[in-house]
Amino acid sequence: MLLVANQNAGSIDTYAKNHFATLQADYLSPKDWKQLHIIKSFLQPFYRATLETQGNRATIDCVLFTMDILIQYFENYLLNFIADKEFSLRIQKGWDTFDKYxxxxxxxxxxxxxxxxxxxxxxxxxxxxxxxxxxxxMLKKVRDLWISH
Structure with missing residues (x-):
């Protein structure tokens, strides 16, 4: 949705300006557009990771490697957006959910x-x-698994 909105930003903005009276609270300000661009950039690796780890080509190793990359990605984004409390909180909630799995x-x-x-x-x-x-x-568990089979 963000990709389509970004591609049609001019048309959306023109429409919103022409109908500002009815949209008021839903009008996207330049600050909103900037935030949407940041969110789109943040979500891009997750989209790519989903594509890379689906279907019959995805191995356990591929999924784990991708998850390790996403952990580093979460860490970097948290550091880069530490001043933006609202976005940092959203990143942290995403990380918490990711970490649960x-x-x-x-x-x-x-x-x-x-x-x-x-x-x-x-x-x-x-x-x-x-x-x-x-x-x-974990190495002990793997060793025990090897011995038991």
Whole structure:
């Protein structure tokens, strides 16, 4: 919706100006347009991530790698927009929701096993990108999974 609105900003603005009397509270000011542009920019990687991780081409490793990238993305945006309290709060709520699902990775060693078995990732990826407190317990779970099967 933001893409279409941005592409038709001139027409929307002209329409809104011509019907300002009835739209008043819904009129998009230049500040609103700027905020919509920021939101569109923020959401773009999530759109791309969705496209990259859907269908039968998506592997567990691909999904996890994408999630790790999105975590870094959340962190960077929070730092860049710390002065904008309203937008920072929205980013934080998004991150909290994302983290609720990301934390489910801890429930199964299969996710870590997918990382370890990937030729380019192995344990070095986990050691470089996961928090230290997650590494040893998960590596033990993967080891136990390997031994039990």
């Amino acid at each position: 990301y934390s489910k990775i801890d429930e199964s060693p299969l996710y870590a096993a997918a990382r370890i078995l990937h030729l380019n990732r192995r344990t070095k990826y986990i050691c470089a990108n996961w928090k230290t407190k997650w590494q040893k317990p």
